[in-house]
Amino acid sequence: MSATILAPSRADEGRGPAYATDVILTGDRPTGSLHLGHYAGSLRSRLALQGQCAQTLLIADLQALTDSSGRAADVARHVMDVALDYLAIGIDPAQTTIAVQSRLSALAELTVLFLNLVTVSRLERNPTVKAEVELRGFERDIPAGFLCYPVSQAADISGFRATLVPVGEDQLPMIEQTNEIVRRVNRLAGAPVVPECRALLSSTPRLPGVDGRKASKSLGNAIPLAASADDIRRLVRAMYTDAGHVRASDPGRVEGNVVFAYLDAFDQDLTTVGELKARYRHGGLGDMALKRRLEDVLEGLVAPIRARRAELARDRAYVMDVLRAGYERANAITEGVLRDVRRAFALDA
Amino acid sequence: MSATILAPSRADEGRGPAYATDVILTGDRPTGSLHLGHYAGSLRSRLALQGQCAQTLLIADLQALTDSSGRAADVARHVMDVALDYLAIGIDPAQTTIAVQSRLSALAELTVLFLNLVTVSRLERNPTVKAEVELRGFERDIPAGFLCYPVSQAADISGFRATLVPVGEDQLPMIEQTNEIVRRVNRLAGAPVVPECRALLSSTPRLPGVDGRKASKSLGNAIPLAASADDIRRLVRAMYTDAGHVRASDPGRVEGNVVFAYLDAFDQDLTTVGELKARYRHGGLGDMALKRRLEDVLEGLVAPIRARRAELARDRAYVMDVLRAGYERANAITEGVLRDVRRAFALDA
Numbered sequence: 084m085s086a087t088i089l090a091p092s093r094a095d096e097g098r099g100p101a102y103a104t105d106v107i108l109t110g111d112r113p114t115g116s117l118h119l120g121h122y123a124g125s126l127r128s129r130l131a132l133q134g135q136c137a138q139t140l141l142i143a144d145l146q147a148l149t150d151s152s153g154r155a156a157d158v159a160r161h162v163m164d165v166a167l168d169y170l171a172i173g174i175d176p177a178q179t180t181i182a183v184q185s186r187l188s189a190l191a192e193l194t195v196l197f198l199n200l201v202t203v204s205r206l207e208r209n210p211t212v213k214a215e216v217e218l219r220g221f222e223r224d225i226p227a228g229f230l231c232y233p234v235s236q237a238a239d240i241s242g243f244r245a246t247l248v249p250v251g252e253d254q255l256p257m258i259e260q261t262n263e264i265v266r267r268v269n270r271l272a273g274a275p276v277v278p279e280c281r282a283l284l285s286s287t288p289r290l291p292g293v294d295g296r297k298a299s300k301s302l303g304n305a306i307p308l309a310a311s312a313d314d315i316r317r318l319v320r321a322m323y324t325d326a327g328h329v330r331a332s333d334p335g336r337v338e339g340n341v342v343f344a345y346l347d348a349f350d351q352d353l354t355t356v357g358e359l360k361a362r363y364r365h366g367g368l369g370d371m372a373l374k375r376r377l378e379d380v381l382e383g384l385v386a387p388i389r390a391r392r393a394e395l396a397r398d399r400a401y402v403m404d405v406l407r408a409g410y411e412r413a414n415a416i417t418e419g420v421l422r423d424v425r426r427a428f429a430l431d432a
Numbered sequence: 433m434s435a436t437i438l439a440p441s442r443a444d445e446g447r448g449p450a451y452a453t454d455v456i457l458t459g460d461r462p463t464g465s466l467h468l469g470h471y472a473g474s475l476r477s478r479l480a481l482q483g484q485c486a487q488t489l490l491i492a493d494l495q496a497l498t499d500s501s502g503r504a505a506d507v508a509r510h511v512m513d514v515a516l517d518y519l520a521i522g523i524d525p526a527q528t529t530i531a532v533q534s535r536l537s538a539l540a541e542l543t544v545l546f547l548n549l550v551t552v553s554r555l556e557r558n559p560t561v562k563a564e565v566e567l568r569g570f571e572r573d574i575p576a577g578f579l580c581y582p583v584s585q586a587a588d589i590s591g592f593r594a595t596l597v598p599v600g601e602d603q604l605p606m607i608e609q610t611n612e613i614v615r616r617v618n619r620l621a622g623a624p625v626v627p628e629c630r631a632l633l634s635s636t637p638r639l640p641g642v643d644g645r646k647a648s649k650s651l652g653n654a655i656p657l658a659a660s661a662d663d664i665r666r667l668v669r670a671m672y673t674d675a676g677h678v679r680a681s682d683p684g685r686v687e688g689n690v691v692f693a694y695l696d697a698f699d700q701d702l703t704t705v706g707e708l709k710a711r712y713r714h715g716g717l718g719d720m721a722l723k724r725r726l727e728d729v730l731e732g733l734v735a736p737i738r739a740r741r742a743e744l745a746r747d748r749a750y751v752m753d754v755l756r757a758g759y760e761r762a763n764a765i766t767e768g769v770l771r772d773v774r775r776a777f778a779l780d781a
Binding site: 156191194195201425 | 550
C-alpha cells in the first residue's frame with residue numbers, strides 16, 4: 084500500500100520521491116463516482132501520503148467543463164460524489180484539504196494572467212492535449228477552454244505552491260508546461276514567488292476494466308469504489324481471463340489476465356498470489372476458484388468504504404462543512420499566491 | 433459634439449442609437465496617455481452620453497497585458513494616466529463608473545467559463561484577431577491570452593450586462609463573438625441572464641497623426657490630451673497639408689489635408705471652416721494662416737484639460753478614491769452576473 088511512493092524512475096530532474104517538506108496537489112475531474120482503478124492508481128497513495136506532506140485534493144469541476152460544458156448539471160452532481168468517495172476511503176479533512184476548483188476565484192485570475200505567458204503553438208504542441216483532442220474527436224472544433232487547460236492546470240499547481248504532483252507518464256508534458264510558466268512568472272517577479280514542481284509517478288500499472296479495456300464509467304467495465312456485493316460478484320464473474328484456458332486442468336496465462344491484475348493490485352497476501360499464479364500457469368486452477376478469491380478480496384476492501392459512504396451520504400451537511408472548511412484554507416493560500424503573481428505583473432496598484 | 437450618437441448606419445440588428453435604458457461599456461487599454469484622436473473618436477461621445485445612459489469606463493489593464501506582458505510596469509503606470517485623462521476631460525465619477533479591469537475577479541472567472549463556449553478555430557477566424565496578429569507580427573507565436581482576448585472582451589461586456597458598446601467598424605466581429613457567447617450562456621441557463629449587445633459606431637472618421645499616418649504614441653505623431661502650448665504649436669507646424677500647395681496663392685487640396693481633418697474634428701465654427709476650405713481650394717489661403725487658426729482652436733480645447741489634469745495629478749488620493757468607488761460599484765455588478773452565469777453552468781453548489 085505504501086509502494087506507490089517512488090524513487091525517481093529516471094535521473095530526470097522534475098520527478099522524485101515525496102519529502103516531508105513537499106506540498107502535494109492532486110485531485111479528480113468530477114465526471115462520475117470514482118472506481119477501483121482510481122483507488123489502485125492514486126487514492127491509496129494519497130492515503131499513504133496523508134499526514135506526511137501538506138496535501139490538497141482539488142475537485143476540478145472547471146476542468147471537467149472544458150470537455151463537458153453541455154453536461155454541466157452532471158458535473159455539479161459529481162462534485163458531491165467525489166467528495167463522498169474521498170471521505171469514504173479515509174481521507175481526513177483535518178489533514179488533507181479538499182477544495183472545489185470553481186469556488187477559488189484566484190485560480191481563474193491566475194489562469195487569465197498565465198495565458199499571456201504561453202503561445203498558442205506551444206499549447207497545440209502539448210502531447211497530452213494532442214492525444215486528448217484525438218481521443219475526444221474534437222479535430223478543429225477544440226473548445227478554447229480545452230486548448231488552454233494546461234494553463235489552468237499550471238494555475239492550480241502554482242496556486243497552491245505545489246512542489247509534487249502525482250501524475251501518470253502521459254501527464255509529464257503538463258508538469259513541463261507548468262514549470263515553463265513558473266519560470267516565466269519568477270523571471271517577471273525577479274524572485275522565486277512560485278516553486279517549480281516535480282512529478283510523482285505511480286508504480287502501479289493502470290488497472291484494466293473487467294473486459295481488459297481501459298476502465299471507464301461509460302463502458303460500464305469499472306468497479307465503483309462503493310460497489311454493492313452483488314455488483315462485485317457480477318463484475319468479477321464477467322472478468323476476462325485467458326480465452327485459451329478452457330478446463331481447470333489446462334495451463335493458463337497470467338499476463339493480460341484481468342483477475343490477476345486485480346489480485347496484484349489488491350490482494351495483500353503476496354505469497355498466496357505467487358502460488359496461485361504458479362498453479363494457474365501449470366494447469367489445475369480453475370477460473371471460478373480464482374474469481375471467488377478475488378470477490379472476497381474486493382468485498383473485504385469495498386465493504387467498509389460502502390458502509391461509510393452510505394453513512395456520509397445521509398449527512399450532506401457534514402460534507403458541505405468539509406468543503407466549506409477546505410474552501411477557506413485553499414482560498415487563503417491561492418489568494419496569497421495571486422497577490423504575489425499580480426505583483427510580478429505590476430498589478431498591485 | 434453630440435453628433436457622435438448615431439442612427440444605425442445599416443439596417444443590421446446589433447447596431448443602433450443609444451437609448452436611456454442602454455448600459456454602455458467602453459474603455460481603453462492603458463498603454464499610454466490618451467490623445468486628441470481618442471478625444472475626437474470616443475471620449476467626447478462618452479461626455480455626451482454621460483447622464484443619458486448608465487456608462488462604465490473600463491481601464492483594460494489585463495487586455496493591455498495580452499500583447500505587452502513584458503511591459504507590465506508601463507501598463508500599471510498608464511492606469512493612472514488614463515484615469516487622470518478621463519477626469520481631466522470632464523468624466524464625472526458620480527455619473528460614470530471608472531473601473532480597473534484586473535481588480536474585478538468576476539471578469540477573470542467569466543472569461544474562464546466562456547472559454548468553454550468558443551472553439552479555437554472560431555477564435556482563429558476572428559477578423560479583428562487576425563488583423564491584429566498580423567499588425568503585431570506574432571505569426572505562430574501568438575500569446576494564448578491574445579488569441580483568447582475576444583472571450584475576455586465578451587466577459588467584460590456581459591459582466592456589466594452592457595447593451596451598447598462603442599466600437600470602430602473593425603471591431604464589429606468582437607460584438608458578433610460576444611453575442612454568440614451570450615446566446616450560448618442564455619441557452620445553458622434556459623433564460624436570458626445576460627443581454628445581447630449592439631455596436632455604437634462613431635460618425636467621426638479616425639483622426640490621423642500629424643504626418644497623416646495612423647496616430648500612435650510610439651510614432652510621436654499624436655497630440656496628447658494635455659499637450660503643452662509649445663507641443664501644440666510644434667505638432668501643428670509639423671502637420672502635413674498638401675505637398676502641391678507651395679505658395680499661398682496656389683489652389684490646395686482639402687481632402688487628406690491633416691490640418692483640415694483637425695479643424696473638422698474640433699473647430700465648432702462650421703461656417704468659417706467651410707469658408708476656409710473654399711478659399712484653400714481656390715487659392716489664396718496660406719498653410720501658416722490655417723495652422724495658426726488650428727493652434728488657437730486646439731489650445732482653446734486643451735488648455736482647461738491640461739490645467740485640470742495638472743491639478744488632479746497633485747491629488748493622487750482623490751484619483752485613488754475614484755478608482756476605489758468605481759471598483760465597489762463595478763464589483764457588485766460583475767459579481768451579480770457571475771452568480772447568474774455560474775448558475776447556468778450548474779456551479780451554484
